[in-house]
Each structure stands twice: as structure tokens, then as C-alpha cells.
Amino acid sequence: MPDVVVVGGGIIGAACAYYLSRAGAAVRVLERRFLASGTSRACDGLILFSDKPSPAEYTLAQTSAQLWAELAGTLDQDFEYVRSGAISLAETERELAESARKTARLQQSGIRAEVLEAPALHALEPNLAPDLAGGIFYPDEAQVDARLATVALLQAARRQGAVLQEGIQVTGLRRAADGRVVAAITPAGDVAGDAVVLAAGVWSGQIAASIGLELPVRPRKGHILVTSRVPGLIRHPLLEGSYSASVHTAAEETQVALVAEMTAGGTVLLGSSREFAGFDRSVSETVVRAIAARAIRFLPGLARASVIRSYAGLRAWTPDHLPLIGPAGLGPAGGPAGGPAGLYLATGHEGAGIGLAPVTGSIIADWITSGQMPALAESVRPGRFLDN
Amino acid sequence: MSTTELAVIGAGPAGLAAATTAAAHGVQVTLIDELPGPGGQYLAPTGATGRVHAPLSAAEQRGHGLVNALSGSRIEMRTETIVWSLSADRRLQLYHAGRVDELVAQVVVLACGAREVSVPFPGWTLPGVMTVGAAQLLAKRHGLAVGKRVLVAGSGPLLLPAAERLVRMGAKVVAVVEAGPITAWLRLGKAMWGHWDRGREGVHYGGALLRAGIPYRFGRAVTAAHGGERVESATITRLNRAGSPIPGSETTVDVDTLCVSFGLTPNIELAQLAGCEFAFDPRRGGWTPVVDDRNQTSLAGVLAIGDMAAVEGAASGMLEGRIAGLQAAHLAGRLPASAVTEAIGENAAARRRNRRFGAALNTIFAPPIGLYGLAADDTPVCRCEEVTAGEVRKAIAGGVTELDGLKVWARVGQGPCQGRTCGSILAQMIALQTGRPVADSGMFQVRLPLKPVPLAALAAADGGHDVA
Numbered sequence: 058m059p060d061v062v063v064v065g066g067g068i069i070g071a072a073c074a075y076y077l078s079r080a081g082a083a084v085r086v087l088e089r090r091f092l093a094s095g096t097s098r099a100c101d102g103l104i105l106f107s108d109k110p111s112p113a114e115y116t117l118a119q120t121s122a123q124l125w126a127e128l129a130g131t132l133d134q135d136f137e138y139v140r141s142g143a144i145s146l147a148e149t150e151r152e153l154a155e156s157a158r159k160t161a162r163l164q165q166s167g168i169r170a171e172v173l174e175a176p177a178l179h180a181l182e183p184n185l186a187p188d189l190a191g192g193i194f195y196p197d198e199a200q201v202d203a204r205l206a207t208v209a210l211l212q213a214a215r216r217q218g219a220v221l222q223e224g225i226q227v228t229g230l231r232r233a234a235d236g237r238v239v240a241a242i243t244p245a246g247d248v249a250g251d252a253v254v255l256a257a258g259v260w261s262g263q264i265a266a267s268i269g270l271e272l273p274v275r276p277r278k279g280h281i282l283v284t285s286r287v288p289g290l291i292r293h294p295l296l297e298g299s300y301s302a303s304v305h306t307a308a309e310e311t312q313v314a315l316v317a318e319m320t321a322g323g324t325v326l327l328g329s330s331r332e333f334a335g336f337d338r339s340v341s342e343t344v345v346r347a348i349a350a351r352a353i354r355f356l357p358g359l360a361r362a363s364v365i366r367s368y369a370g371l372r373a374w375t376p377d378h379l380p381l382i383g384p385a386g387l388g389p390a391g392g393p394a395g396g397p398a399g400l401y402l403a404t405g406h407e408g409a410g411i412g413l414a415p416v417t418g419s420i421i422a423d424w425i426t427s428g429q430m431p432a433l434a435e436s437v438r439p440g441r442f443l444d445n
Numbered sequence: 446m447s448t449t450e451l452a453v454i455g456a457g458p459a460g461l462a463a464a465t466t467a468a469a470h471g472v473q474v475t476l477i478d479e480l481p482g483p484g485g486q487y488l489a490p491t492g493a494t495g496r497v498h499a500p501l502s503a504a505e506q507r508g509h510g511l512v513n514a515l516s517g518s519r520i521e522m523r524t525e526t527i528v529w530s531l532s533a534d535r536r537l538q539l540y541h542a543g544r545v546d547e548l549v550a551q552v553v554v555l556a557c558g559a560r561e562v563s564v565p566f567p568g569w570t571l572p573g574v575m576t577v578g579a580a581q582l583l584a585k586r587h588g589l590a591v592g593k594r595v596l597v598a599g600s601g602p603l604l605l606p607a608a609e610r611l612v613r614m615g616a617k618v619v620a621v622v623e624a625g626p627i628t629a630w631l632r633l634g635k636a637m638w639g640h641w642d643r644g645r646e647g648v649h650y651g652g653a654l655l656r657a658g659i660p661y662r663f664g665r666a667v668t669a670a671h672g673g674e675r676v677e678s679a680t681i682t683r684l685n686r687a688g689s690p691i692p693g694s695e696t697t698v699d700v701d702t703l704c705v706s707f708g709l710t711p712n713i714e715l716a717q718l719a720g721c722e723f724a725f726d727p728r729r730g731g732w733t734p735v736v737d738d739r740n741q742t743s744l745a746g747v748l749a750i751g752d753m754a755a756v757e758g759a760a761s762g763m764l765e766g767r768i769a770g771l772q773a774a775h776l777a778g779r780l781p782a783s784a785v786t787e788a789i790g791e792n793a794a795a796r797r798r799n800r801r802f803g804a805a806l807n808t809i810f811a812p813p814i815g816l817y818g819l820a821a822d823d824t825p826v827c828r829c830e831e832v833t834a835g836e837v838r839k840a841i842a843g844g845v846t847e848l849d850g851l852k853v854w855a856r857v858g859q860g861p862c863q864g865r866t867c868g869s870i871l872a873q874m875i876a877l878q879t880g881r882p883v884a885d886s887g888m889f890q891v892r893l894p895l896k897p898v899p900l901a902a903l904a905a906a907d908g909g910h911d912v913a
Binding site: 090091092093094098204205207208212221223224283284285322340342345346349350352353359360361362363364365366367368 | 530538545547830843844845846847849850852853854856859860861863892893894897898899900901903904
């Protein structure tokens, strides 16, 4: 079984470490600060598939959601997995009709969905604004605590023999004379492996650049607000209907669309915003106010709650909104493609990293241990950008 | 949005000195505080009965003079106002009476003071267990004695005036329990050479306790509080040099109230949020913004003074405030630089004395690290989120070495207080368990809003700008 170096201790790195070590690989995770210290502690914990625009993505997201359900039953450590189903909200009759048409397509792909007229919506969520036209209920969508999920995956990986090293910054990649990537370069020396998995989120690009590999990944900033405790205010994760539209635009200006998620502790996480602002992670009061206004529009009862904290995370955006999962070259045996052999990519998940973490880990583990392209891996193969 | 030449955040002794000094040189000053009136915790208005009043110390008299000077000045005082965010370009986000507002200042003086350090032990969250500061506030503001049979415990000189006030208000103070050894006072005495005011204060309080026959026990700590609805008794245990309890030395006393304090730690969160450079220095009371001899931080036009820059007490804060006020006047174009340099020169000796005294206080009476082992595994350490010491220890055993990492594992520091209470505790717990220096535990990253702000206020302030 191969020695694998995983660069990045976020949710993606942790999932890769888990599935690789489960398959018998000897895994070493290198994290520059501490577990989940990057984007995985600055996001919500939703596991969605209804917001995905193409059948390839539904399948990927649905598979991952099933893996999350299995993990909730098998990992020792609890990570607050709740499959309550999520509701996409429609402000107007026109929006509802549009959503219903989209839903029909999703249902054909095997996704369970239910169109809710206003009375049914308010029966499910009595605290929503009374003037909303309705919504779509996706009963199989779920949520986790992203940080605890990262810890749970990594602890399980450790029990399977994986090693975690925190406080180690990977500054570049080492190539052998034949071009193959053979190690991660750190200030403490090279960490060698038969394969190196780059799972460093938006920071993956800087590491890949050290060998002249240009990844089509850009940081896209998203804000989250945390409210004071409002137990029982909502029963399902709620998404403004225009949320998926805001995800799939490449607009340069800031997009705001409501996402609300109740945590186990009784606070509500409120999103969302999307903006290209480089690597700046500072929180903008203007965006905080815009999200607060959006939240009260849909949940008037929140007016009495307080914002106790807010944060911004950098999501790894790609031009086709699909992640980069798989070998940077054609495969472990090397090939004529853009990237070198020995290097695997697991990045570019933008806002879907939590949801897609298990399927990402499982695809990476299959690629590395079998040398063959796993099912589902074609649409996310990095070669779609790197081949030329 | 409004603008001002100088925004002073905190109307305690240091902030008052800065505001009045700058205003005296014609600077437009906005003075902001969360409390209903000026004076801070130190000069909290005594709304209460005659026997609550003690003779005022020299520093208190000077402080009250500054409060009086406010009313004759053109300083705009904004009370009951929370500064919930500060940016490096000196934009302050304010919350007052249901509304948020932005204030843009040419110069910002941070005078946010300090808060009490707590050390968790089994029973520390029982009703009837409180900080010494809380007891003092109840007494000063409302004339209330916190209990009838009170034990005062912790470390440092703040225990003495608290005990003395309780006695004056008719409470039975069972004992004052000091964690430091008796030699601590001898060491502090050496550092107090030249601080005659403070010496007199110490003698005054010590004498009062002696006359009242209150035992003052050294080298001991309250290691557990017991009770059902409320604290009923406390276990006092002798400590070894590292601050760990010596088995077999426990005694138990009946009390209805327990007042605990382990000194002060700076309120640094606004400086953190703005992005000031920080350093860890136990002599200053822990993590403080790096400042130069005129108390300028690493950010242009942002100064930090008083206890938030180094826990040294009101007298030192007022001196720093005066110099910061002059520096603000200089930055606003009202004073030549030479005037500031001159004032710094004239006060250099006094500031060195203050620094020496503060350093002695902050190091001699710092709670010994062994005390951070007192909490049982089921003792809550993060009170907002009710995280227990056991959960924290498990996370540290799992490899956590810094505060922000602990947040990921154990949900600490994420309640409404953003770790202001548990941060110093958890930093020490990491140090104790890993054997690493406490500075390596780092600081909790702070997030805006620093204090809870109603969504309604935030939403109303959104004036239809172009974020869709």
C-alpha cells in the first residue's frame, strides 16, 4: 500500500485521510496551523444537492450525502449530523412556479422533493414571514457541525494509522528527475510519499505554483453571522430561492442571499454572501448588515435576537463550479497530461466542501489505491482544465 | 455616519485624562462608554449610604476632578454606547438605544480598562460565588452587601479593599485567603518604594482588617465550593510552590457568599479587531498592544492607554491619558511635537515607577499555574457554552496547542462573551497540560460585533446600498 502525504487539515484533507487510511494507505496529514483552521471553521454545515445545476453534480452530491449518513453511524465522535431536510424559499408566486419547474427536473434525477404552497410552508416553519409564496422541501438534505465533522474524520483516520502534523507549512512540491511529484517541501524538510494530495482549499494554488502548475481556483469570500440563542425558531435549514443562482454566477460584485441553519446549541448561522476579494478574510460591516436585513425579511422573529459573532471564509471557486478531484496527471502511472504524476488534487469545492467531503475522500482513495478512475470521477477530473 | 477629531473609548480615569487634556487644547473630542456615566469601574458613582464611603485616595480624588472637568468642557459624552467594531482606518461602529451608527475619527485613544481573572474550581458557578469586582460594584452602586458570612479569596491587593468594604457594610468576613506566599507582600513592598499613596492605602485597608480581627491566610486557595441552591461552604487548601493543593491540608468553612479574584487582565479586544500588533508580557498583565513612549500602537492614529496597555492602576492610567491627550492634540495640529516630548521627559521617572509597580503586581500575584488543575472534569470552564474541563482536557490530549484550535474541538469561546471570561483560563489549561509557555496558547481571534448587537438595529442601518 502506498505512502500518501495529504496537504491540508480541513474537512477535505480529513476526509481524504479517513478514506485513504481505511483502504490501508499510510497517511501523513500536514496542516499549517491546526485542524479546520482555514475555511472549514468559517462556513455553514449544510449537505445540499438541490442547489447543484447539473446531473453530474446531483449524483456526486447525493452519493456524498449517503456517505455522510453512513459516517454519522460509524464514526465514534459525534458531529451533530441531522437529516431534517432543507427548504428552499420562494418570495413570490412567480419564484415558486420557477422553482417547481426546476424541481420536476430534479425529481426525474431521483431527488426527493415536495412543492409547498404557503399554508404547507408555514405549517412546517411557523416563524417564516407570512407573505412568502411557498417553498420546496428536500427531505434528504442534512447538516453537520463542520468543525466537529473535521475532527471526527481525522480522529477516525488516526485510529486507522494516519498521522497528523499541525503547525507545518507546506511551501512547495518536490519533483524527481522524471517529473514525478515525490514530496511536500516544508521548512522542517521534505515529507516524501508515493502520492501527494493537495487539499489546501484556496491555498492549494500557491503550492501548485511552486512547480509551475496553475490551478483554476480563485478565493471567493463568504460571510456568516451567528445569532444569540433562539431555540425552536426554525426546524429546517432554509435557503432563499435565489441562493443557487448566487452560487452559480461569476459576478464580481457582492451577492447576498439568505441561508439559515439552526445549530445544536440553539444559535442560528446566517449566510450568505459571495464576493471576490483576493485572500482578504476581514468581515465587512456592510455585508453583515445586508445579511441581517435579509434574515429579518424572511424570519421577522430574528429582529429580537442579536448577532453575537460573524466571520468570513474563503471558498475555492472554479470556473465550472465543479471541484478538482483526482490526479493532476492522467493517473499514477503518469502520462502526457498537464499535471505531473504523483500529485492528486482535492480542492475547488467552493461552498459545497462540507457536503462533498466524503465523496471527495472516497474518490481520491480509489484513484490512489486502485490506479483506476473511480465511478463518478470523470466530471471532476482535474484534467478537464490541465490537459492540453 | 458622523466624524470627530478624537474618539476616546472608555471613560475611566485614563480615558477621562486623555479626553480632557485634548479638549483643553481645542481638540474636538467624543468620549464613549458603555456605562450610564463617566468614571469607569474605578470611579463608579456611589449612589449609596454614608457608611459605604471610605476616605478617597489621592488617585480617586484626581479621578473625580476629571469627571467634574467634563461638565464644563465641550467634550461630547456618549454613554451607554457599545463600540462593536473598530477598523484600522479608525471607523468605529457604535450601538446605542436600538440604533447602530458609524463614527469616523482622525485619532482614536483606546482606554478600555481591564477585567478580572477567574480560576475555575468545583462549585465556582454556584449562586453566591462571584468576583470581587461584582461585589464591589453592588456595594458602590447600590449599597448592597453581597452576603452575611463572606469568604474573600484569590490573590493580590484587590482582596483587601473588598474585604474592608464588606466589613464596613456589616458583613462577617470569615477570612481573606491569598494564594501567594507571605513573601509576596515583602516583594511588592520593595517595588512600592516611591508609591507613598499606594502604601498608605495598603496600610489603611490592612489596618482595618486587623482591627476587625479578620484572618489573612497566605499560600492557600479555595479549592471547592459546596451547596445545593447556593454556596453553603468552601474548602480551603494549602498550596505547594506550583500552586497545586497539598492533600490532607483541607479545611472547610461555612459561608453564604464567596468573593474570588485573581487580579486583572487587559480588555484588548478592540485593539485586536483593529489589527494592532500584540506582544505577550506577564509584567503588563498578559497580551497587550505594542505601544511606544507616547502610547501609539502599530496603527497610525490609534493609541492605547491605561490598564488595557498595561495593568498598572488608575494613577498610571491618568498619566498616560494626559500624554496621549497631548499626542492627540499634536496629531490634530493643535500642539507642536516638542510639547509632547517635553511632557514625556518630565514624567519619565514617574512612568518608570508605575511600570515597576505594575510589573511587580502582575507577576508576584499572578495565579500560579497549578491552580488551573483545580477544576474537576465535570466543572464547567466556558460558562457561555457550558463546556467542561474534561472536554477541554480531552481536546488538548488530542493535540490542541492553541486557543483557536480549542474552539474547533470543544465549542469554547463562542458564546456572547467571545471568550473574555474563559480565554485566560483555557490558555493556562493548555500550558499546564502541554508544558509549553502560556504565550504559545495565543489569543482567541475576536469577531465583530465584539458585544451582541440586535439584528433589528443592524438591518435598519442598511440604507439600501448596492449589496443586492
